[in-house]
Amino acid sequence: MPPPPILEIRNLSCSFGSRTILRDVSLTVSEGETVVLLGRSGSGKTTLLKAVNGLVQPSAGAIHFEGKPSTEWDPIRLRRRMGYVIQDAGLFPHWTVEANVGLVPRLENWAPDKIAERVRFLLDAVGLAPAEFRHRYPRQLSGGQKQRVGIARALAADPPLLLFDEPFGALDPITRFELQRHFLELRNTVRKTALFVTHDVREALMLASRIALLKDGALDLLLPPREFLAARTPEATAFLASLQDRGSSSGSEAIG
Amino acid sequence: MNSQLTAEILSLSWEHLQMVLITIAIAIAVALPGGIVLARRPKARRVALSVASIAQTIPSLALFGFLVPLPFIGGIGPHTAIVALCLYALLPILRNTLLGITGVDQGVRESAVAMGMTERQVLWQVELPLAVPSIVAGLRIATVATIGTATIAAAIGGGGLGVFIFRGISMVDTPTVLAGALPAAMMAVVADEGLEWIERKLSPA
Numbered sequence: 226m227p228p229p230p231i232l233e234i235r236n237l238s239c240s241f242g243s244r245t246i247l248r249d250v251s252l253t254v255s256e257g258e259t260v261v262l263l264g265r266s267g268s269g270k271t272t273l274l275k276a277v278n279g280l281v282q283p284s285a286g287a288i289h290f291e292g293k294p295s296t297e298w299d300p301i302r303l304r305r306r307m308g309y310v311i312q313d314a315g316l317f318p319h320w321t322v323e324a325n326v327g328l329v330p331r332l333e334n335w336a337p338d339k340i341a342e343r344v345r346f347l348l349d350a351v352g353l354a355p356a357e358f359r360h361r362y363p364r365q366l367s368g369g370q371k372q373r374v375g376i377a378r379a380l381a382a383d384p385p386l387l388l389f390d391e392p393f394g395a396l397d398p399i400t401r402f403e404l405q406r407h408f409l410e411l412r413n414t415v416r417k418t419a420l421f422v423t424h425d426v427r428e429a430l431m432l433a434s435r436i437a438l439l440k441d442g443a444l445d446l447l448l449p450p451r452e453f454l455a456a457r458t459p460e461a462t463a464f465l466a467s468l469q470d471r472g473s474s475s476g477s478e479a480i481g
Numbered sequence: 482m483n484s485q486l487t488a489e490i491l492s493l494s495w496e497h498l499q500m501v502l503i504t505i506a507i508a509i510a511v512a513l514p515g516g517i518v519l520a521r522r523p524k525a526r527r528v529a530l531s532v533a534s535i536a537q538t539i540p541s542l543a544l545f546g547f548l549v550p551l552p553f554i555g556g557i558g559p560h561t562a563i564v565a566l567c568l569y570a571l572l573p574i575l576r577n578t579l580l581g582i583t584g585v586d587q588g589v590r591e592s593a594v595a596m597g598m599t600e601r602q603v604l605w606q607v608e609l610p611l612a613v614p615s616i617v618a619g620l621r622i623a624t625v626a627t628i629g630t631a632t633i634a635a636a637i638g639g640g641g642l643g644v645f646i647f648r649g650i651s652m653v654d655t656p657t658v659l660a661g662a663l664p665a666a667m668m669a670v671v672a673d674e675g676l677e678w679i680e681r682k683l684s685p686a
Contacts, residue, residue, distance in 0.1 A: 278595055280591070280594065280595060301598075301599055303597075304595055305597035309592065309596055311588055313588055314588075314592075315588035315589050315591060315592030315593075316589070316592075317589060317592075317593070317607060318611065319610050328596055328598075332596075332597060332598065332602070378596070
């Protein structure tokens with residue numbers, strides 16, 4: 226029997242004024258899988274992510290999280306059960322790494338020693354030596370280190386679902402590759418469920434259990450990476466063509 | 482310098498300082514909460530800022546004159562001067578509070594909300610701490626300007642160091658003008674330096 230879906234999106238549409246951002250998108254995310262929302266800029270992938278944690282209100286359709294419609298969730302509780310990582314990490318500049326990572330546990334009134342222990346564990350898990358980084362401020366970190374802290378912060382209260390909005394988009398290619406590899410390792414060890422937004426088809430193929438391709442706000446395809454490579458819709462073909470171009474020009478790492 | 486003059490300088494300086502402190506206290510009490518409320522309301526924000534800017538353009542001597550005939554807030558004496566000074570001190574504090582709050586990085590704000598902070602937590606734990614340097618900078622501008630403008634209060638019987646200045650002008654006696662102007666300038670420099678120090682101390686990280 227397949228694991229129960231953690232997230233179920235049914236016929237979701239989103240409009241702002243006369244602009245329709247999402248059209249009738251349906252999607253489920255099951256426990257342990259990473260669904261990658263792939264699409265061009267303006268395809269609605271970020272809006273879909275924001276609808277999931279209530280930053281954006283859908284105009285039609287429903288979202289069920291842990292079996293309960295999002296309309297019945299208190300938005301604050303809902304968000305604290307979803308980790309959230311954005312492009313430049315969005316760390317609080319006036320807080321140390323430790324305070325940043327411990328945010329949600331603190332909001333949830335964990336005991337201070339339990340928070341400190343959790344922060345140590347997480348910094349280790351994302352590859353930052355706790356003794357060295359705990360007391361640093363975000364401005365004393367490199368882009369890759371910030372993103373690692375962002376991921377640790379998202380994992381802090383052990384949420385059942387992680388949301389990633391192009392988390393590695395602003396990093397240099399080498400750091401990005403390191404973090405992608407680390408993401409895979411981390412996923413295998415902590416077995417997290419994730420919804421991951423990217424416009425990078427290579428990243429999608431590397432990280433996804435399934436790829437949801439969005440085109441003009443509608444779901445074009447929903448396939449595991451291996452089958453996605455053989456997909457023949459015009460949008461999928463366009464993305465795969467960009468992959469070949471990049472592959473031949475850089476001639477580097479293997480795909481998938 | 483005779484001791485009578487020294488005593489008068491001290492007592493007028495004290496009057497001056499009191500006027501400034503009361504003015505700044507009132508201006509903070511109005512502009513700081515005002516800025517926090519307006520930060521969430523872009524339309525009302527524009528209206529409030531233009532009203533405050535217009536108040537700023539009224540020549541100070543004229544404003545003191547306008548207030549004198551008004552009931553309750555007007556009349557002769559320091560309280561009328563404080564009303565006028567408050568009108569000038571509001572804008573820098575209001576504008577810098579707004580700038581500080583709305584200037585918080587969008588990604589930081591978005592993360593705060595997305596991680597499950599309530600609006601109140603976002604305000605108190607994220608926006609206000611990050612806005613503090615900007616707010617103190619506004620306070621500094623307001624304080625220095627108020628120390629200077631408060632010298633005009635003497636024109637409507639408000640007292641303060643302006644008493645020397647107006648007396649000196651009418652007697653065409655420069656030393657008497659300086660007896661008012663120098664302590665006022667010193668007060669402004671000390672306030673400026675002091676608040677700049679606080680601004681640096683409170684800058685996050």
